[in-house]
Amino acid sequence: MIDKTVKSAQEAVADIPSDSTLMMGGFGLCGIPENCIQALLEKDIKGLTIISNNAGVDDFGIGLLLQKRMVKKMISSYVGENAEFERQLLSGELEVDLIPQGTLAERVRAGGAGIPAFFTPAGVGTEVAEGKETREFDGKLYLMESWLRADFSIVKAWKGDHSGNLVFKGTARNFNPIMATAGKICIAEVEELVADGELDPNEIHTPGIFVQRIFQGLRYEKRIEKRTVTH
Amino acid sequence: MLTKEQIAQRIAREVKDGQYINLGIGIPTLVANYIPENLSVVLQSENGLLGIGPFPSEDEVDADLINAGKQTISVLPGSALFHSADSFAMIRGGHVHLTILGAMEVSENGDIANWKIPGKMVKGMGGAMDLVASADNIIVAMQHCSKDGQSKLLPDCTLPITGIRCVRKIVSDLAVLEVAPRGGFVLKERAPGVSVEEIKAKTAGKLIIEGEIPEMTFD
Numbered sequence: 001m002i003d004k005t006v007k008s009a010q011e012a013v014a015d016i017p018s019d020s021t022l023m024m025g026g027f028g029l030c031g032i033p034e035n036c037i038q039a040l041l042e043k044d045i046k047g048l049t050i051i052s053n054n055a056g057v058d059d060f061g062i063g064l065l066l067q068k069r070m071v072k073k074m075i076s077s078y079v080g081e082n083a084e085f086e087r088q089l090l091s092g093e094l095e096v097d098l099i100p101q102g103t104l105a106e107r108v109r110a111g112g113a114g115i116p117a118f119f120t121p122a123g124v125g126t127e128v129a130e131g132k133e134t135r136e137f138d139g140k141l142y143l144m145e146s147w148l149r150a151d152f153s154i155v156k157a158w159k160g161d162h163s164g165n166l167v168f169k170g171t172a173r174n175f176n177p178i179m180a181t182a183g184k185i186c187i188a189e190v191e192e193l194v195a196d197g198e199l200d201p202n203e204i205h206t207p208g209i210f211v212q213r214i215f216q217g218l219r220y221e222k223r224i225e226k227r228t229v230t231h
Numbered sequence: 232m233l234t235k236e237q238i239a240q241r242i243a244r245e246v247k248d249g250q251y252i253n254l255g256i257g258i259p260t261l262v263a264n265y266i267p268e269n270l271s272v273v274l275q276s277e278n279g280l281l282g283i284g285p286f287p288s289e290d291e292v293d294a295d296l297i298n299a300g301k302q303t304i305s306v307l308p309g310s311a312l313f314h315s316a317d318s319f320a321m322i323r324g325g326h327v328h329l330t331i332l333g334a335m336e337v338s339e340n341g342d343i344a345n346w347k348i349p350g351k352m353v354k355g356m357g358g359a360m361d362l363v364a365s366a367d368n369i370i371v372a373m374q375h376c377s378k379d380g381q382s383k384l385l386p387d388c389t390l391p392i393t394g395i396r397c398v399r400k401i402v403s404d405l406a407v408l409e410v411a412p413r414g415g416f417v418l419k420e421r422a423p424g425v426s427v428e429e430i431k432a433k434t435a436g437k438l439i440i441e442g443e444i445p446e447m448t449f450d
Contacts, residue, residue, distance in 0.1 A: 027278040027315070028301040030294065053315070080354035090352075098353065101277065102319030102361030109316040120323065121364035125342075125395035128360060158295075170295035170312060171279045177314045205314075222294035228302040230286045 001196050004164040004214045009039035012187045012213045016040065016152055019047040019072070023108065023153035023179040024062065027053055028081075028225050031172030032061050033156040035189045035217035041068060051075040051148055053104060053175055055085050060223050069093070075148070077101035081225065100128060103145050105178060111147035112181025112210070119144055153183025156217070157206070160190035161197075164211030165204045173205065180210045189217040233404045233422045237449055238372050240265045241420075242331055242402050245370055251275055253322065253362060255332030256300040258372040262331055273309075275327055277318050277358040282310030299358065319358070323365040330366035332359065334373045334398075336388045339436035341398040341410040343371065344390035356393060363394030375403035375433050382435035384408070384416055406430050407447070408438075415439045420447045 006012045013036055016022070026032030041064055048071050055074050056063035065071050066084050073095040079085055088094035099107070100122040110118055119142035123129050133144040155176040158169035166188055168176055180186045188206075193216035233241065235258050243265035246252065253275045254260050263283070266272060274283040276298045283298060284305035291305065298304045306312075321327055336344040343363055346356040363369060376382055384401070401408045407420040415437040418430060421444050431438055 027299075028297065030278070030297050030301070076355060078355035078357040086352050098355040100356055100360035101315070101358035102323060105315035105319050120361075122323070122361040124364060126360065126392050128356075168312075168314075170293060170306075171276070171297055172295040173312060173314050174279050175315045178316045224292070224294050224303060225297075225301040226303065227292060228286045228304075229289050229292060231288075 001163045003162050006213045006215050009035040013039045018045040020151040021049040023150040024052040025155040025176030025179045027174035029223050033154045036154045046070050047072045049073040055079045077104050107148040108182045109178045111149040117146045150183045153179040153186045155180045155188050157190045159192045160214050164208030164214050166206035177206045180206045185212045188214045250328040252329045257333045259331040282307045329368045330362045331370045334371045336383050338388045340414045341396045342388050342392050344388040344392045346393050347391045363397045370400045375405040384434045384436050386436045
């Protein structure tokens with residue numbers, strides 16, 4: 001087997017340069033690569049394009065990279081919950097490309113699967129369709145959308161082994177498995193790094209072929225945006 | 232006029248046994264509280280869960296289990312978890328039978344606007360465009376008029392639209408209406424104490440009234 005382990009988040013992100021395109025897994029703050037975000041903050045880079053469903057909150061997740069003005073462009077489906085984001089967007093410091101969530105997911109999946117374009121009904125007749133080819137299939141209109149790929153994809157899993165096989169937990173899976181496939185280099189941080197053989201091959205979500213670097217993250221905060229409970 | 236809870240309660244009567252359902256944020260989320268217990272339905276959350284359970288107790292809260300509104304939730308026996316591309320395969324592929332969502336405006340041909348107000352901060356469409364472009368049955372929960380009294384049921388949407396010709400049924404605080412295949416809002420039911428005249432006055436789009444319009448009842 002091929003050992004994909006690196007020692008730390010710092011080592012994993014060491015060669016990420018300014019102006020690169022990064023994919024980051026997560027939905028809201030659920031399943032985000034907390035350790036890699038922290039390690040990126042310690043680096044002196046800027047001009048990043050980040051493909052991520054959301055943009056974090058002011059003081060957590062991708063919001064921290066925005067605070068440090070490391071991000072040139074966000075490609076997302078929903079970017080509420082973040083005042084600093086709003087400020088930078090309105091002042092023109094930040095570009096944003098808003099994409100329907102299913103289109104975002106499928107563009108990432110297509111990027112990882114070697115499919116340069118596909119047709120989807122989402123956005124037909126809306127401003128999302130502007131400048132895009134539409135075509136009729138079986139009497140219904142569809143939009144052509146193209147793949148998304150990244151220099152680095154950064155994902156967070158629950159468990160992983162030295163070969164880079166990953167298992168996700170709960171709804172922290174979200175965009176992580178598809179993004180793992182669509183980065184030239186995929187960095188996976190996991191809560192628990194185990195030896196090869198400890199994960200059941202029947203239950204692997206992301207096969208290690210998609211992962212180039214893996215390490216065990218430290219001190220996960222796993223912040224909750226909306227704690228709702230029944231009494 | 233219906234309260235938000237009553238709008239949710241009325242929409243819950245549209246739910247049928249065996250359906251997979253996606254509930255949007257806001258009033259649509261409340262619909263889950265009123266689905267009759269004798270129906271077997273499964274709620275889909277587009278961030279990757281089939282079978283949304285109730286909010287957890289304080290000591291069962293799990294940061295790795297949230298709904299699309301980012302609230303902590305629980306899973307049920309028979310629930311399934313999946314990634315975002317699979318989630319939207321369920322939605323676009325027509326496997327989700329019923330979508331219930333909110334709207335800022337609906338037009339008489341079934342266009343919906345609910346994602347953007349020009350000049351205000353744009354937060355994004357999330358999964359709304361995929362949902363409205365795909366579901367066969369879309370029910371909208373909305374207020375009939377804006378806070379300053381302007382009708383939100385229009386000949387054409389004035390706000391940027393989320394999807395075209397997709398809304399089937401609307402439950403507002405005043406009425407239940409269906410969108411006719413050739414256009415127009417067909418008045419089906421009135422909220423308690425609301426007259427046909429009032430609904431007429433507050434519906435800017437084409438309103439179709441056929442026969443007696445029954446008044447909704449609530450337990």
